[in-house]
Amino acid sequence: MSIKNIAEFITELKKIPKSKFSELYFRGHSDIDYQLVPGIYRTRNLINNEHNLFKEFLLRTSSDFLNDKSALEKLVKMQHYGLPTRLLDITTNPLVALYFTCSEKGKKDGNVIAFKIPKKDIKYYDSDTASIISNIAKRDNKFEINRIKGLTVKEFNDEDEIAYLIHEIKEEKSYFQSIIDEKDIERVIAVKVKQNNGRIIKQSGAFLLFGISGKKSIPAKIPNDWILNLDLKGVDFKIDNDSKDEILEELNVLGISEATLFPELDNQAKYLKKYYG
Template identity: 45%
Template sequence: MGRYEIKKSSNGNYYYTLKAPNHETVVVGEQLTNYNDVKSAIKQSMSSSSRADKIIKRLSSSGKPYFNLVAENGAILGSSQLYSSDASLERGIESIRKYGTSDALVVDVLGGSRVAQKIGSVRTYITAIESLPQDSGAVIFFRGHGDASYKLLPSLYRNSGWIRNEHVIFQELVLRCPSDFQLSGPTFNTLVKMQHYALPTRLLDITTNPLIALYFSCVDGGSTDAEVVVFKIPKKEIRYYDSDRVSLISNIGRLPQHTRFPLGLNQNDFNSDDDVIKLVREIQREKPYFVARVNPIDISSVVCVKPVLDNPRIIKQDGAFLLFGVDGEKSKPSAVPEEYLLTSDEFRIIIRGGDKIKILEQLESLGITRSTIYPEIEHVAGYLKDRYKD
């Protein structure tokens, strides 16, 4: 995979270089005064690099061959080095056709930040993942969105009626299906089971398997660009299903819509609030030993939780969850801490909508299918039905 690097010259102008995987420079872009113009030039170069009519062969004053890469309007986007022969020129042209496409990585050498990379195959996706920094003190998680415009919000916050009636949905499911919840244990386990049956909760699914996330970004099809979000969560901040903080946030779902948690109070005054007292009582239903002293920070946090591996779907998907607290009131979810995000606005892994079907076919050859991700018999049957129909 090629690599576009954004650089700054000694005279203050910006330009890019395109490098092959062996770090050899294929093209050097024209110098431009505006940083955003360079980003635009890279996009145009990605489009022109695969078109023979946009790669113009030239001879230097010394008689050595080279080529220019031109935009749709004929403007020069970049130029190659001077080659010693026509044969080496052709190899250079082959390199730009191979490495200059939209699969290439874009790196801002100035600030170390990277911009959105368009993914069109499993191979380029794995390469992008491998380029991310590693940290022995953190666990890397992934989440695939079928639409790149989706926000990092749990399903509960995607409809105002759901968040308004969270406590009703919670109670109604348990009332209507009591045998399914008799042995659920902590409230968090109930949320996991609700999530399993597609009820809106304050959980967001994540996985330690990047291929699972890629599958979910493509499985709904359509031509809309998708995205894989990558998280780097410190090991010391990952909680288990029976953690006190997990119980605290999970039981917010049992409280009515008008629940408020006052901001800006000291801990004593905060714990004297009526709604906080009600929350403590809910927690003590599952943990009688829970000390009635709540840290306001815990209520407004987003926690990574490892669930009990008693669900074949969770096992197959290498699953975990982000559990969302609230920002003062139930209608306002807490935000995922920026330090948890390995991808960001500066570097996004975007899955091209037009390549979703191809990627799903590649994943199937690697054993990632509907039947392996959803091991329940109805999903296996559905996969087999679709797999063998004419």
């Protein structure tokens, strides 16, 4: 049965058990069939040119990145301006996820994905694991570890593929120890980033950061047991397509709208034009 209003949505939220070993995050999809992969993996051309996209964006807008020292900070800003990256937006606020589920009305029901992410897989913006995965964005489309998996730690880190990755990491962290665990390259982690962006603050935003599965063309997989919609029976966040406009009106009353979630001037103008038009 599809959710038709906020009251029904909250009823489903109340079914989620609390845990001291994990944290809850949410993501909204206007199309229930949307796949949980980051934008850079939407087409083969995009992932094959990730390193070019990263460098071209920086050289064209270098003055905008003067205060962004790490690859992760740069990816967050790129994501903010619509460039496909290996980040996937998530939020700690389920009503924000509900807004994004309802913000586009198509032919299909929407879906709010609820994530129960173990605390050990949640990292801060300055973590070494986040640096390892973020800097994969700078490596070319030939980057892969299938051939070298299973080597000793020393042998693994002596391989050219990893040596080049370590070189990229040391550009932002000179103190980084030249040791990478192969498992970190194939992980998905949740990242809490700096709250230095109005949109991130308003949206209670965080990100899933995707490594690779053996080779760069294949994204790492989100563990199934992170996804409450799959793991917890009886919880259903499917949103009725015909009720999306009504839910948006309810969210607006609660202070969640295009104007509050997108605080930039052009979005304020867009919202007011729609509201008074």
